[in-house]
Amino acid sequence: MRLFVVLFALAGIAFAEDAVPEAAAPLDSAHLLASKSSLSQYAVEGMDFVLEYHLHNVRWEKIAPGSEVTHAVTVRPRTYGGYNNTAAVVTYYPSDEAKEVRVGYTSASGEGYIFRLKDYERRFSPKAYVWLISALMCLPPFALIYYSWSSKANLYKDSTISKKSK
Template identity: 45%
Template sequence: EDAEFVTKPVLNTARLLVSKQSHSQYAVENMDYVIQYDIFNIGDQPAVQVVLDDRNSFPTQSFEIVKGLLQVRWERIAPGENVTHSITLRPRNYGVFNYTAAAASYFPNENAKEVRVVYSTAPGEGYIYRLKDYERRFSSKIGVWIVYLLIAGATIFFPYFLWNTIQNKYPSTTVRKQK
């Protein structure tokens, strides 16, 4: 029964948790890669002037930004609320890549003077697949099916052709009922 009367300690501050995760199962060169950022305010004060910056993680020489911004700003995130932001990227080349943490800065309440910095979760090292390797594993393989049909068709149509020529040369001599 005592547990019901236990209330959260008064923090008098906003506290942000920032999660960064990828929504694409595979990172492939020149294919879309979706990153989602979630910011949760678990404090009891609104977080003011929240700026999420992830420009350090995705240098433009290795990533092309298809959609979304790497630096976003929210005026206010109320306590208990969360916001989601996602971006679409395209890796320019393949290989191992280290996905580092994004940084978010915020003022922990309405009158705060000192800005706070919170780092997001880091997905860590991941492999960016070569497009050729990816397609070898996951493409629809239409070429393979066409070759298969050609081979399978040969085994059916060549005997038919033989039968047909014989049939034309020697017409059937079946005896009909004479009635």
């Protein structure tokens, strides 16, 4: 009996509704989901830093349902140091007849650091890769010269050996 009362109370709590009615948005109005992301791996002083904004359509009739609109913004940081990447504000009218503007916010990546150009080049420059590629590009000419020399050297060695044996 106790178990029955506890289960009944839990079911009542689970299916209970709030007494305060919420102003529900009409079903035919637009709903947009917005996000903001960085396409650049590092923010570097004097180099391009690309931010991409995604707008996902949930219920906007003028855009195909489930489609996305993207917009990329290129920013070039002037100085190095810490920065705060805040959320962008998206404002739109939910329908053509709407009087009130709907406000939304994008996701924010938070704080980051802008590297000095010197430090970035020192840390991430591909010096070893450049030398390796240069060495690999030099190998074919040397290999061709060595092959030519060894084939001619073997040709002359055979003739000198055969003359001595006679």
